[in-house]
Amino acid sequence: APARAAPVRLARRAQALVDDASAAARQWGAFMPGVPDVTQFPHRAFGRIVARLWRDPAPELLTYSHGGGHPALREAVAEHLRVARAVRCDADQVLITEGVHQAIDLSLRMLADPSDTVWVEEPGYWGFHKLLQMGAWRVRPLRVEAEGDGPGAGWPRGGSAPRLIFVTPSHQYPLGSVMSLARRRELLDFARQSGSWIVEDDYDSEFRFAGRPIPSMQGLEDDSPVIYIGTFSKTLFPGLRVGYMVLPRALAAHFRTAHADLYREGHAITQVALAELIGQGHYAAHIRRMRVLYARRRALLAGLIAEHLGPDHLHPQASNAGLHLVLRLPEDRDDVAIMEAAQARGVLSRPLSRYYRRGDGRRGLLLGYACVEEANIEPAFRVLLDCIRP
Ligand SMILES: Cc1ncc(COP(=O)(O)O)c(C=O)c1O
Incomplete structure (x- = not known):
């Protein structure tokens, strides 16, 4: 007993x-x-999908995964982003992550050497700040509140060009402002000229309650120098730990390989269930x-x-x-x-x-x-x- x-x-x-x-x-x-x-959260619909997948699980969903996320979810995310966020992408450019933090970590590891300069919004998301504290990068503030003062206002002056520029253009975190079209174009031009990559964190843009939707910065130009990052944490629930990156074509394969080597991806059943949730219109x-x-x-x-x-x-x-x-x-x-x-x-x-x-x-x-x-x-x-x- x-x-x-x-x-x-x-x-x-x-x-x-x-x-x-x-x-x-x-x-x-x-x-x-x-x-x-x-x-x-539509847990009944999700639960039904998950229960069906588990009734007779396909062996390939239970073994080691490879390749930047399950193709069904990458396809569903690409389709959703093209329609809802005007992102220019196909599924090959999509990499499924465990959320924004992992996407930032991967971008820093892949693109910024120690002592490289990175720009980050001021005020800005604490997650950027925490991750940037973990390396020897030179972090310089991009002062958001100076945007209205003219071209380039609030940008760091002098010093070396940034490797990465972290921004939240569609809904600045924490202030909630929207980066103007002129400012977006200015930053894109600057990034092209200086060989920098812009990291666009589009964490909660699905929720706009008035006016027209603000399209993503990534989608403003073909082949823009933008790594677009999003998450299901706000649209579904944070404990899900599923997010995504849309990578410029030149970077996509390298990021997929590094992601698999660094983090050993998994959760294939969750990813397929999510793809079905999106496909069936519940999302x-x-x-x-x-x-x-x-x-x-x-x-x-x-x-x-x-x-x-x-x-x-x-x-x-x-x-x-x-x-x-x-x-x-x-x-x-x-x-x-x-x-x-x-x-x-x-x-x-x-x-x-x-x-x-x-x-x-x-x-x-x-x-x-x-x-x-x-x-x-x-x-x-x-x-x-x-x-x-x-
Ligand atoms: C600006 C911003 N980006 C990202 C996140 C978190 O995303 P995730 O849960 O996918 O790591 C948050 C959460 O509060 C946030 O405010």
Whole structure:
């Protein structure tokens, strides 16, 4: 009996840990930026596909994979990106990754030697910053807020030309602005002349709630010097760990080989299931549904900010898109202290000043609205308001 009891105890303990973690996630989840509403994932449709694939699994889906991701998913991703994001590609250029971070890591390993210069947006995605801290690259800031000041404004001056330029043109992270067409062309011309590669992180552009869709930068020109990166983390759920790169033709085969050598790819059944989810129309339908849901949540939160703090507390350049918005604070307010006070009361946010590599960043709070049920938005916002009001 004791021998049988041990596994049961372990299983109960494991379940208790899962329950605790879910309760904590629910309690602390309010306004966590970058997190989609994972409860809405079409799990029944996905589960049916996965169950069928497992009933009689094809042996080639269970052994070592090779070649940049399952062809069915590469084809489905290429088709989706051509239509939804105006990306110029075919399936041969698509490489399936385990998300944006792996794609950035691979780009750095493949293209930048130690001590090469790379440009990165300021303010910018912490993921870029973390990965760049792990090497000896010369990291120089591309100051996003100077874009309106004329050609080349905000770009690093002097020094060697960058090998890689990391940007989020369709929905700048974290500010939410859109890079103008003129700026995109300017950066593409610059990259061609200086032999640089632009890495376009198109992490959440499916979610645009007003105006016309903003097409990708990659698709502006034939054979553009752009490595396009995307992820299913925002459109489906982050725990899936599936993303993709669209590579310039000259790089595609080298990246595929290096990806296989470095990371030993797998998850073929998940990839085929995802391809079927897309092929059967569930993916596009889910995005359409989420667009409506997130637009409502965004409008609710933006309305509360405007009503209680004034419209100038919304970031002026932010486009109506994505999974988060930026609540601007006066420059003399300590956004880290406000974030900590709100967190102690169960409401999560992220301080804007932390997204600047230099210490003099603007003050504000990144608020993710996508993962907060509408009924919880106002109560959570009132807690935040209490912490903001001096
Ligand atoms: C700008 C940006 N890129 C990429 C990611 C993460 O992508 P992934 O989950 O595929 O690594 C995030 C997540 O918050 C993000 O904000």
